[in-house]
Amino acid sequence: MDIERIHTPVMLERTLELLAPALEREGAVYVDATLGMGGHSRAVLERFPNATAIGLDRDTDALAIARERLAAFGDRARFVHTVYDGIVEAVRGEGLREVDAILFDLGVSSLQLDRAERGFAYSKDAPLDMRMDSTRGRTAAEVVAEYSEEDLRRIFRDYGEEKLAGRYARAIVAARAREPITRSAQLVDVLQAATPAAIQRAGHPAKRVFQALRIEVNEELTVLERALPAALGLLGVGGRIVILSYQSLEDRLAKRVLAAASTSTAPPGCRWNSPSTARSSRSSSGVPSSRARPSRRRTRVRNPCDFVPQNE
Numbered sequence: 256m257d258i259e260r261i262h263t264p265v266m267l268e269r270t271l272e273l274l275a276p277a278l279e280r281e282g283a284v285y286v287d288a289t290l291g292m293g294g295h296s297r298a299v300l301e302r303f304p305n306a307t308a309i310g311l312d313r314d315t316d317a318l319a320i321a322r323e324r325l326a327a328f329g330d331r332a333r334f335v336h337t338v339y340d341g342i343v344e345a346v347r348g349e350g351l352r353e354v355d356a357i358l359f360d361l362g363v364s365s366l367q368l369d370r371a372e373r374g375f376a377y378s379k380d381a382p383l384d385m386r387m388d389s390t391r392g393r394t395a396a397e398v399v400a401e402y403s404e405e406d407l408r409r410i411f412r413d414y415g416e417e418k419l420a421g422r423y424a425r426a427i428v429a430a431r432a433r434e435p436i437t438r439s440a441q442l443v444d445v446l447q448a449a450t451p452a453a454i455q456r457a458g459h460p461a462k463r464v465f466q467a468l469r470i471e472v473n474e475e476l477t478v479l480e481r482a483l484p485a486a487l488g489l490l491g492v493g494g495r496i497v498i499l500s501y502q503s504l505e506d507r508l509a510k511r512v513l514a515a516a517s518t519s520t521a522p523p524g525c526r527w528n529s530p531s532t533a534r535s536s537r538s539s540s541g542v543p544s545s546r547a548r549p550s551r552r553r554t555r556v557r558n559p560c561d562f563v564p565q566n567e
């Protein structure tokens with residue numbers, strides 16, 4: 256397989272430019288939370304000779320390829336097989352408490368899409384799998400076989416933003432009663448037959464349903480929602496994070512987490528967020544603001560500017 260030909264890292268120059276201020280110093284540590292085939296990591300290691308890279312991926316095939324591609328960097332390239340919400344444990348496992356730069360290049364890789372047997376592509380007939388980590392977890396075929404009509408409708412609507420979610424869920428439940436749906440081509444046929452002729456030409460009917468199934472199978476949004484705040488918490492002073500997202504659900508989530516973490520809710524002139532605003536910034540995003548101090552013991556006083564965590 257000629258990886259250089261099939262894979263070009265997305266927005267490579269811009270990513271390097273954004274991470275550069277954090278990676279130029281001696282002993283800088285870069286975490287590639289979505290290592291894939293190591294395209295971004297390799298460029299980081301080449302451009303920043305003082306940096307070390309820790310690459311995370313849940314896909315063992317991707318890790319094997321990245322290991323080979325980055326072998327020339329020796330100890331400067333480390334590899335961890337994990338879902339990226341395990342980022343803190345992965346960094347701790349390397350004996351570190353904080354890092355300088357983190358990249359999330361979200362979604363599936365061209366490797367996963369190109370390998371028909373992984374079942375990600377609706378354009379290729381294959382077993383309905385869609386697991387990024389094929390060593391564990393529920394397959395798309397199991398979701399299609401076991402979920403209730405209501406649950407299928409919910410995931411198509413929430414994760415695929417599919418207007419025909421109800422119609423497709425109904426069609427799947429009817430079709431699977433006749434014969435198990437185990438291959439992508441079977442599912443595509445069911446969806447195509449359920450799509451009104453008037454909208455057949457408005458994009459492939461399977462596109463959003465396949466996206467929804469992939470997100471469900473890999474718990475992509477739940478995992479990302481846990482991983483981003485954990486990653487922000489690992490960044491040292493002057494650290495940088497870049498998130499490349501390709502669909503609106505991830506994009507909204509990333510923007511919400513970054514906005515919450517970079518917005519101070521402290522009253523003007525105060526050093527800290529007040530306890531009340533710190534709490535509201537946590538609940539509005541589900542993510543603690545980086546400025547909000549951890550909810551250890553606190554002194555409550557009348558002037559919010561006087562709020563100081565007790566162990567400061």
Ligand SMILES: C[S@@+](CC[C@H](N)C(=O)[O-])C[C@H]1O[C@@H](n2cnc3c(N)ncnc32)[C@H](O)[C@@H]1O
Nearest residue numbers: 289291292293294295312313314338339360364
């Ligand atoms: C778009 S590719 C990354 C490509 C990479 N930047 C490169 O240049 O080769 C995304 C990779 O992230 C991995 N991935 C996606 N979600 C993940 C998660 N929750 N935890 C760990 N790895 C994940 C996928 O398995 C895939 O290999």
